Amino acid sequence: MESLKGKKVLLVGATGGIGSRLAKLLQGSGAMVYITGRNADKLSIAGEQAGIPANRQFQLDITHESDVYAIVATVQQDGPVDILINAAGIGIIKTMDTLTTEDFQRTLQVNLMGSFWLTKAILPSMKETKKGLIIHIPGVLGKVPMAGAAAYSASKYGLVGMMQSIREELKRTEIRITHLFLGGVDSAFWDTIDLRVQRDKMIVAEEAAKAIWFLCQQPASGVVSEMVLQPFNHQAI
Template structure:
């Protein structure tokens, strides 16, 4: 396993269930964690909990190119190099076509597909300069297998999967690795506004999902985990 000690890691969605749990695990393993999300209060609380320096966070809406640029500038004033990017931001709008609005479709694409694209545009050049780095995405199983009522979400996550697989081909001559983590249902705030009959107590716990990210962050340099699938053992919806 590659050591996490001293690695500079940007975690998006750090105010959410999986992102926050990942930040805790990576910081405990000695990584130099930098967190982002939109909710500044939650970022500050996590910063305090992890006893991180005051400059290790930046609040940004990642669907805005301008805000991603500002995030990049702030990140690079703290760390010249980015070792790992964990793309854990995203929204869960899971509705059938009858009730899904165009606005919701766009919001889903903005958060789940456009934001990771903007992050790649912002942070990939620094990785390319040193020809190494690791990017971890969380498309979820709905980025691999469709489900009724998930047109917007699956569009965004299939898009994310395809975009990252294509970028991976571009990076073949470098040591920049891309891992897609296909998670099934994880009990987090993600499900708070989804109108589906699911059994949250049977979902993967956010802390357990974060352990898979933590593991992937330490994958050996001689290989790459191109994808990992982790699903609840017995959960009716996904």
């Protein structure tokens, strides 16, 4: 396994249940960690808990294209990013009779367009060095849809297709692309979703963070193209 010591890691979406725990794991492994989050207060707390200095914390809404490019450029002022982890995203679970155009567009804007801008911003420097690792988290609904997930699955299927196409463009480099297909994780994701779910039987957020931490250390001689992690009681894949 590759050591994380001294690696520059950009973790986007560090204020959530998974992201905040992942920030601690990365920082504890000796990586040079930069984190982003939409909420400044939550970002500051996540940074303090992980031991990440304020100058490596950036408030960011990935639906703002110019901000994405500006922050990536700032992070890379003293050298390219080795690992990009996109843990940002939203989940709107509604049936078609209640799903609005605004819901659909917002989901695509965060989960797909935001991922597009992050990837596009980070790739030039990775192409220059011909190496790097990009980790996105489509979730199992990026492979197997469910009722009420039209917007969410559309955004995640789009993400998977986009990154598979980009992977084909990068075949002559050592830039690796990894997808983590997570099933239900007991996190704040479910706080605003009106579904009857058994959160006590979901994946613990700490374990989901450890899975991403593991993927950051994949061997230089190979690539983990995708990993599936889902609850025992709801294996969709």
